[in-house]
Amino acid sequence: MIWNPNKECMSRDEMSALQGKRLHKIVEYVYHNVPFYRNKLQELDIRPDDIQTIEDIKKLPFTTKKDLRDNYPFGLQAAPQSQIIRIHASSGTTGNPTIVGYTRKDIGVWSECMARCLTAYGVTRDDIFSVAYGYGLFTGGLGAHYGVEHIGASCIPAGTGNTEKHLKLIRDLGITGLACTPSYALYLAETMDKLGIRKEDIKLRVGAFGAEPWTENMRQEIQERLGLKGYNIYGLSEVMGPSVSYECQMQHGSHICEDHFYPEIINPVTLEPLPAGQSGELVFTTLTKEGMPVLRYRTRDLCSLLPGTCDCGRTAVRMSRIEGRSDDMLIIRGINVFPSQVESVVLSMPEFAPRYMLVVDRVNNLDTLQVQVEIRQEFFTGVFDTPAAVDQLEKKLAAKLKSVLSIAAKVQLKAPGTIERSQGKSAHVIDKRKL
Amino acid sequence: MTIPQLSIFIENRSGTLITVLNVLKQAGIQIIASTIADTAEYGIYRLICSEPMRACEELKKAGVAVALSGVFALEIDDQPGRAADAVKTFSEAGISITYMYSFLLRGKGILVFRTDDNDHAAAVITSNQLKTIDESALTALV
Ligand SMILES: [Zn+2]
Numbered sequence: 289m290i291w292n293p294n295k296e297c298m299s300r301d302e303m304s305a306l307q308g309k310r311l312h313k314i315v316e317y318v319y320h321n322v323p324f325y326r327n328k329l330q331e332l333d334i335r336p337d338d339i340q341t342i343e344d345i346k347k348l349p350f351t352t353k354k355d356l357r358d359n360y361p362f363g364l365q366a367a368p369q370s371q372i373i374r375i376h377a378s379s380g381t382t383g384n385p386t387i388v389g390y391t392r393k394d395i396g397v398w399s400e401c402m403a404r405c406l407t408a409y410g411v412t413r414d415d416i417f418s419v420a421y422g423y424g425l426f427t428g429g430l431g432a433h434y435g436v437e438h439i440g441a442s443c444i445p446a447g448t449g450n451t452e453k454h455l456k457l458i459r460d461l462g463i464t465g466l467a468c469t470p471s472y473a474l475y476l477a478e479t480m481d482k483l484g485i486r487k488e489d490i491k492l493r494v495g496a497f498g499a500e501p502w503t504e505n506m507r508q509e510i511q512e513r514l515g516l517k518g519y520n521i522y523g524l525s526e527v528m529g530p531s532v533s534y535e536c537q538m539q540h541g542s543h544i545c546e547d548h549f550y551p552e553i554i555n556p557v558t559l560e561p562l563p564a565g566q567s568g569e570l571v572f573t574t575l576t577k578e579g580m581p582v583l584r585y586r587t588r589d590l591c592s593l594l595p596g597t598c599d600c601g602r603t604a605v606r607m608s609r610i611e612g613r614s615d616d617m618l619i620i621r622g623i624n625v626f627p628s629q630v631e632s633v634v635l636s637m638p639e640f641a642p643r644y645m646l647v648v649d650r651v652n653n654l655d656t657l658q659v660q661v662e663i664r665q666e667f668f669t670g671v672f673d674t675p676a677a678v679d680q681l682e683k684k685l686a687a688k689l690k691s692v693l694s695i696a697a698k699v700q701l702k703a704p705g706t707i708e709r710s711q712g713k714s715a716h717v718i719d720k721r722k723l
Numbered sequence: 724m725t726i727p728q729l730s731i732f733i734e735n736r737s738g739t740l741i742t743v744l745n746v747l748k749q750a751g752i753q754i755i756a757s758t759i760a761d762t763a764e765y766g767i768y769r770l771i772c773s774e775p776m777r778a779c780e781e782l783k784k785a786g787v788a789v790a791l792s793g794v795f796a797l798e799i800d801d802q803p804g805r806a807a808d809a810v811k812t813f814s815e816a817g818i819s820i821t822y823m824y825s826f827l828l829r830g831k832g833i834l835v836f837r838t839d840d841n842d843h844a845a846a847v848i849t850s851n852q853l854k855t856i857d858e859s860a861l862t863a864l865v
Contacts, residue, residue, distance in 0.1 A: 663732065663788055670792030673730035673769060673837065674821060675762045700764055703734050705786045 291407035291439070292400070295547045296602045303603070307550055308341040310575035315339045315348070318581055321366040324359055325583065345550065345573060346561060350584045353386065356526060360384040367391050367578045377425040378525040385425075388525050389579040395434065397576055398528050401545040402435020405534035406465075408543070408600070409494045409519045413440030417465035420446045420454060420472060421499065427529030428499050432467040432521075435531060441465065448472060451479045462491040467521070467530075470502035470510060474642055477513035487515035496521045498530055501610050501628050505635035506642055507539075520609065526585055527572045533607055541594045541606030548576050551607065552584065553593055556614040567592045569614045570607065588614045590626075618648060618717065620655045623695045627716040630659055630697075633688050639667040639681060643707040649720040657697040659689060665704045724845050725793030726858050727775040728835070731768040732788035733759070743768065743787055750781040755861055756826035756835060769824070771796075771835060773862065795844060796861075797834040798854040801827065809834055809853065816847045828856070 316336035318325040372389040421428030436443040498521035523530035533542035556569040594606040612626030641662040682699040782789040799805040823836035
């Protein structure tokens with residue numbers, strides 16, 4: 289099913305024309321309302337009338353997370369405070385959080401995009417849908433919540449706490465839909481096992497998973513253990529929140545709501561736009577946002593765009609899975625290493641739990657990489673009564689890592705449940721190098 | 724011919740061993756003999772105890788990586804040279820001892836070990852009329 293066929297299945301020519309029109313309007317809007325952008329555009333000698341078609345976007349300056357922090361709290365807000373009805377703040381591990389204000393129209397657009405997303409997953413007003421993203425300053429909870437209500441399904445604002453009570457509701461109320469991080473979905477599955485709840489006891493059929501990178505293997509595991517079909521949902525608070533893009537029934541790339549968020553892929557080093565199909569850093573320009581519009585916001589997420597009409601009928605461009613973060617990229621002994629590469633290897637071996645930690649250090653001027661993984665309880669059998677047997681298992685993983693990463697990694701086996709689970713953006717790296 | 728031994732994966736961090744021991748304590752399990760094969764980062768804690776099946780289940784419930792396997796327990800006289808005699812028997816039969824530890828039971832020495840060929844070892848024990856103890860002998864102890 290398609291929520292808004294007019295937009296989701298628009299012809300490419302019509303979409304480009306609409307995007308060009310909206311780009312001109314948004315540039316004019318920020319030029320007159322955000323001193324930060326007016327200064328930047330004036331420095332480049334660009335006036336709003338220079339931007340007429342979507343191709344003109346290449347002339348515009350980029351916006352970075354640092355720009356958002358430097359203009360804390362309201363420096364990039366375009367709408368007057370009286371028009372702002374909601375403010376979210378993204379978690380900043382360093383410095384100020386990013387403050388994002390939304391007007392009533394912004395919340396409406398967000399709900400619309402979320403409705404497109406849920407409809408693509410097959411969610412209807414007949415579903416009981418549980419939102420287990422964090423509610424509060426994080427955009428996940430309320431973002432998904434408004435979309436669920438918008439399509440008329442019954443929304444359960446479960447949040448992330450009290451997993452056992454949540455599972456009771458999933459079983460007793462016959463909840464059919466679930467939105468949460470993929471790692472929380474696995475945590476739910478583990479808790480189900482602990483409580484003796486089988487997947488036959490519950491009615492979950494659709495899962496909207498996002499807010500952290502995950503892999504195809506992780507999807508298979510979640511689908512198998514919870515008995516549902518799991519779809520990717522992508523978004524970021526600087527641009528809107530969840531539902532900037534969403535998978536369809538094909539589960540092959542996520543359709544971008546490109547009438548609202550214009551995507552580009554750039555080379556993260558040269559900042560040059562890359563042709564369709566090539567991997568690089570994803571950049572978004574908000575085409576309709578009033579509260580805090582952004583021009584060419586660098587997401588730091590690495591992926592590629594998949595053009596062409598999808599088998600589902602949508603023409604909206606798709607983005608691939610996030611392959612890594614341009615700022616997560618580790619350079620170890622001169623080789624680019626992404627935590628997601630390690631993840632795919634760990635998830636391909638059933639002996640290990642789907643959790644891992646990369647510890648990078650420098651010993652005698654040589655970078656070292658250690659990968660910590662948890663052995664699964666059910667795979668620790670009687671053969672592991674000697675360290676030699678454990679070493680063999682570690683070596684098996686080390687060999688696979690070497691072939692994927694092109695550098696040697698030392699594997700350290702950890703006891704079950706000892707690597708921290710994440711309920712939001714995953715943190716998988718400890719870099720001890722003092723450079 | 725073998726007795727059950729628990730093998731437990733223990734990380735080299737403070738608090739990991741006591742977690743395991745507390746589970747056994749709360750379950751009322753008595754430890755009869757134990758040894759740790761340690762490496763720089765972890766150890767394999769091998770344990771002979773009362774009610775090994777129940778001990779294994781309780782540890783699993785507590786999230787511990789634990790498994791049961793069979794090991795030989797040979798009874799020898801508590802006198803100098805008896806362990807050497809026993810090991811020599813296996814060595815002459817071409818069997819390698821993977822690991823071994825010992826404890827005293829009612830004035831007798833008990834050698835616990837695993838070999839690289841347990842079927843062969845069992846045959847050697849039978850043909851040499853070596854005395855092994857079984858699980859019931861351990862249960863009688865506690
Ligand atoms: Zn599609």
